[in-house]
Amino acid sequence: MKSLLSSIKITINDKIYHKDPESSDLGKRIISNSITLIDEIGFENFTFKKLGQLIGSNESSIYRYFDSKHKLLLYLTSWYWAWLEYQLVFSTTNISNSKHKLETAIDVLTRTTESDSTFAHIDEVILNRVVINENSKSYLTKEVDSENKEGYFSIYKRLIKRLKDMIIEVDGKYDFPHSLASTIVEGALHQHFLIDHFKTITDCNEKTLPSVYFKDLVFNVLNPETND
Template identity: 60%
Template sequence: MQTILSNIKIQVNNKIYVKDPETSALGKKIINQSILLIDEIGFDNFTFKKLGERIGSNESSLYRYFENKHKLLVYLSSWYWSWIEYRLVFGTSNIDNNFEKLKKAITIVTEKIVDDENTEHINENVLNKIIIAEFTKTLHTKEVDDENKEGFFLIYKRVINRIINIINEINPEYPFAKSLVSTIVEGSLHQHFLRDHLKTITDCNEIINPSDFYIDVALKVLKK
């Protein structure tokens, strides 16, 4: 699978950026260093001025790629979910048993992420930490409806719908497949956050991970 993924270009809606950062060395540097800087100081404290100083480039050059830092965060999120989608497609393609396919799919979208060496300019492990901490900021805005119409969250929704389809194959009569899957995907981010920062209000720890919890929930619900 790694060989296949290394030959695939991650797709992101071209309305999110001004210039595709994947098309230049500076663009890739912006993506690489923005991930590291956001992880270090948090998105609220992140600015294009600070990023420009970090990469030794004029702040104005960053605006040639993104209109603002919100669009940059949406780009990083879209890239992440597109990468997850490719892993989801290839990771479940040869599994015939639908329950096993569901378990694999849940694991892929909820597990702790390690860096993929096939993408040299993006550290997926660090990007995952940003998604855990900051992803809701791409959605919880006044512009969410307009951005949704522009297709900004299409890849994220596509990941969820792929898992919904697996549940429908298992039990087409189950009435809450959409709510279940969206809860699993976004809830796992919250459980990772709690495990790292508020340990006393989650059962997830060094031994029990969010994948274990959500697989247990899904299988118990669907086997009733």
């Protein structure tokens, strides 16, 4: 999978940024260090001034790439969902059995993130923590409807649609495939958050992984076709 991913450029909606951060060394440093800084101090305390101090660049240079920290967060979360989508596609593309394909998809979408050397300037493990803690702040805003119309969340929605299609392959009569797919994707983030911060209100832990819970949930509500 890594050899296949090495030839792929993750593409983000160009309305989110002024200048593609992938196009320059400074842009890549902005992305890399913003992930680290948000992870360390949280999105609320994160500012372009602090980021500029960290990378040794003027605050104004960051504004050449993004007009706000909200747009930067949208970029980071979009990049994460695109990266996860590629992993999902490559992990399931040659699986013919629909139940096994869905099981594999759930594993990919709910597992603990590991580093991927394909993208040297992005630490996926740290980015995963940022998404777990900050993802909801990218869309819980008054501008969400207009930003949705601009396609800012298209990658996230496309990922959920892929999972929805796999659910339908297993049980075409199930009435709530979109809801189940979005529950798995969002629920995975929530369960990892609970493991880290509210251990007493989840049954998931280092031994009982979120993937175990979600596969139990999914295959207790679906009725797999018998012709696989």
